[in-house]
Amino acid sequence: MRMNYYPPCPQPDKVIGLTPHSDSISLITILLEVNDVEGLQIKKDNKWVSIKPIPNAFVINVGDVLKIMSNGIYNSVLHCAVVNTSKERLSVATFHGPALYHEIGPNPDLVTSTTPARFKRTRATDYNK
Numbered sequence: 001m002r003m004n005y006y007p008p009c010p011q012p013d014k015v016i017g018l019t020p021h022s023d024s025i026s027l028i029t030i031l032l033e034v035n036d037v038e039g040l041q042i043k044k045d046n047k048w049v050s051i052k053p054i055p056n057a058f059v060i061n062v063g064d065v066l067k068i069m070s071n072g073i074y075n076s077v078l079h080c081a082v083v084n085t086s087k088e089r090l091s092v093a094t095f096h097g098p099a100l101y102h103e104i105g106p107n108p109d110l111v112t113s114t115t116p117a118r119f120k121r122t123r124a125t126d127y128n129k
């Protein structure tokens with residue numbers, strides 16, 4: 001779990017909230033935008049797109065583990081967080097996936113002669129090296 005606090009900043013373009021990343025240790029991430037302040041952005045078609053918070057809803061993000069296990073059928077989206085000029089922002093991300101010492105790889109049912117494995121089978125921690 002990660003709890004993020006982004007204080008307001010009068011010059012938001014001069015600071016980094018959370019740098020662009022995909023959730024590497026996660027199969028799926030459940031994200032709660034605690035006080036419904038905009039700040040989450042995803043990279044779509046090579047552009048950063050702001051995601052408007054939906055009150056009382058979670059954001060579900062595909063993580064790198066699901067990308068690997070689905071042999072790339074699901075993609076882990078690149079995302080970041082920017083700060084707001086006047087409002088503080090809080091979010092809680094819970095990362096769900098296998099223990100890091102478990103080996104992960106594409107599900108064998110998804111590996112065929114026409115869809116070869118796109119990722120090697122290794123421990124989750126080793127993908128981040």
Ligand SMILES: O=C(O)CCC(=O)C(=O)O
Nearest residue numbers: 002004039040081091093
């Ligand atoms: O604060 C957010 O909206 C994003 C948080 C996030 O991506 C993370 O903690 O991995």
Ligand SMILES: [Fe+2]
Nearest residue numbers: 022023079093
């Ligand atoms: Fe994230």
